[in-house]
Amino acid sequence: MWVSFFNYSSRVGIMGYKFDCRLFNGYKPCQYKRSCDACPHYAPVVERICLLSLEAMGAVLRSTCLLPAIKRAYPNSHITWITLKNTKALLDNNPYIDRILLADSTQINTIHHLQFDVLFAVDKSLEAGALAELIQAKDKRGFGLNPDGVIVPLNKEAAYQYDVGLSDELKFFVNQKAETQQITESMALKWERDPYILELTAAEKLEVERRRAVIMPTDAKGLVGYNTGCSLLFPYKKFTVQRAIETIAEWRRNFPEWGVALLGGPEDTERQKVMKEFFADDPYVINTPTTDGLRSGVLWMDTTEIVLSGCSLGLHIALGLKKAVIAWFGVSCIQEIDVYDRGVKLQADVTCSPCWKKNCDQVVKCFDQVSPKRVMAAMAELIETHKLGQ
Numbered sequence: 005m006w007v008s009f010f011n012y013s014s015r016v017g018i019m020g021y022k023f024d025c026r027l028f029n030g031y032k033p034c035q036y037k038r039s040c041d042a043c044p045h046y047a048p049v050v051e052r053i054c055l056l057s058l059e060a061m062g063a064v065l066r067s068t069c070l071l072p073a074i075k076r077a078y079p080n081s082h083i084t085w086i087t088l089k090n091t092k093a094l095l096d097n098n099p100y101i102d103r104i105l106l107a108d109s110t111q112i113n114t115i116h117h118l119q120f121d122v123l124f125a126v127d128k129s130l131e132a133g134a135l136a137e138l139i140q141a142k143d144k145r146g147f148g149l150n151p152d153g154v155i156v157p158l159n160k161e162a163a164y165q166y167d168v169g170l171s172d173e174l175k176f177f178v179n180q181k182a183e184t185q186q187i188t189e190s191m192a193l194k195w196e197r198d199p200y201i202l203e204l205t206a207a208e209k210l211e212v213e214r215r216r217a218v219i220m221p222t223d224a225k226g227l228v229g230y231n232t233g234c235s236l237l238f239p240y241k242k243f244t245v246q247r248a249i250e251t252i253a254e255w256r257r258n259f260p261e262w263g264v265a266l267l268g269g270p271e272d273t274e275r276q277k278v279m280k281e282f283f284a285d286d287p288y289v290i291n292t293p294t295t296d297g298l299r300s301g302v303l304w305m306d307t308t309e310i311v312l313s314g315c316s317l318g319l320h321i322a323l324g325l326k327k328a329v330i331a332w333f334g335v336s337c338i339q340e341i342d343v344y345d346r347g348v349k350l351q352a353d354v355t356c357s358p359c360w361k362k363n364c365d366q367v368v369k370c371f372d373q374v375s376p377k378r379v380m381a382a383m384a385e386l387i388e389t390h391k392l393g394q
């Protein structure tokens with residue numbers, strides 16, 4: 005029987021286990037499966053970092069741009085990311101993240117027990133703010149919650165983004181900083197236009213190639229993905245079905261050598277069915293599954309070269325996958341999204357954009373005021389600029 009005694013505040017136990025190694029968890033052997041003694045992979049942790057980003061899914065994925073900046077500032081850090089169950093799939097296999105914890109009843113006690121050197125609290129919400137206040141950390145940055153239930157900045161650098169959220173004039177018209185820059189500067193980190201981090205496993209990359217081979221039309225030059233929907237919270241971030249059909253029809257006329265893959269989630273199932281039925285006799289219009297889970301949806305999007313999307317989760321996934329994008333904006337602020345020189349941004353032809361409204365009483369609405377002609381011009385530009393389909 006193995007018996008050992010440890011000073012739990014010490015970095016090394018009497019059996020030679022190195023508690024402070026980035027790879028050691030005390031539960032099972034690390035990936036190298038060898039004794040800690042004289043291990044060449046020993047990576048002592050200098051700082052314990054917590055990144056808190058719960059919602060929404062697109063915002064969580066966008067927050068991954070912080071990870072390279074954190075590692076530049078704290079190269080020997082261990083990073084714990086706290087999120088919700090429905091967003092975890094966007095963080096899986098991320099090489100920067102050492103541990104993912106869920107802010108639910110199963111892991112909340114673990115979260116309260118752990119101690120961190122720095123907390124980066126990205127979200128401005130009641131739930132995330134309260135959790136930020138409860139997490140044990142020596143240095144807290146971003147946004148918290150005061151005892152009266154008011155969201156507050158935790159450090160002076162977060163003041164600008166805080167002000168942007170409270171002033172429509174500043175947010176809609178004055179501010180020119182992308183949200184990636186805003187959150188990086190709010191966390192008192194150096195902004196270097198770091199990309200989103202969305203990594204597929206080797207097995208997933210093989211699955212993408214398998215799927216692409218199955219759906220790629222004969223003699224097609226490539227696939228353009230059309231993100232058909234958006235979250236139910238902001239329904240005007242998606243085209244009407246009629247505008248979607250018109251756009252797909254223009255693709256087929258202007259770029260007959262390109263297939264069109266319909267991409268969406270469970271809420272888009274019926275919309276995609278209607279679209280595909282309209283093009284039932286056209287094998288170059290492909291309806292991909294909508295109910296196989298978030299990670300599967302990521303793989304389907306990765307089969308494409310170009311993605312058309314409103315300002316929704318689909319756009320953030322496309323940016324994470326380093327796709328060329330055609331991004332259109334109506335409800336949201338066009339200047340807040342960085343497409344990293346891989347895309348074309350289109351503003352809806354309405355005078356009331358942006359508005360960030362969930363309901364609209366305007367006769368002319370933004371979700372059908374991006375013409376197929378403009379989408380085709382953007383497509384031609386991306387093909388030429390990035391030499392796609394050659």
